Amino acid sequence: MAINQLYLFLIYVATGIIITIIFDIFRSIRKSMRTGNKITTIEDVIFWIIISIIIIFEILYFNYGELRLYI
Numbered sequence: 001m002a003i004n005q006l007y008l009f010l011i012y013v014a015t016g017i018i019i020t021i022i023f024d025i026f027r028s029i030r031k032s033m034r035t036g037n038k039i040t041t042i043e044d045v046i047f048w049i050i051i052s053i054i055i056i057f058e059i060l061y062f063n064y065g066e067l068r069l070y071i
Contacts, residue, residue, distance in 0.1 A: 008062060008068070026043070
C-alpha cells in the first residue's frame, strides 16, 4: 500500500512539473505576441480549462477518483 501511495505521489509531482513547463511556454508565447486584456483573459481561461481536464483525467485514471492530501 505504501508503494502505491509513493507511486501516485510521484505521478502528481511529475504532472506538476509538466504543468509548469506548459505554463512557461504559454507565458513566453504571450510575451512575444503582446495581446490586449480581453485576449489575455481568453487565453487564461483556455489554459485553465486544458489544465483542469488533465488533472481531472489523472485523478480519475490513476487514483480512481479518490482525493488525497497531496493532490
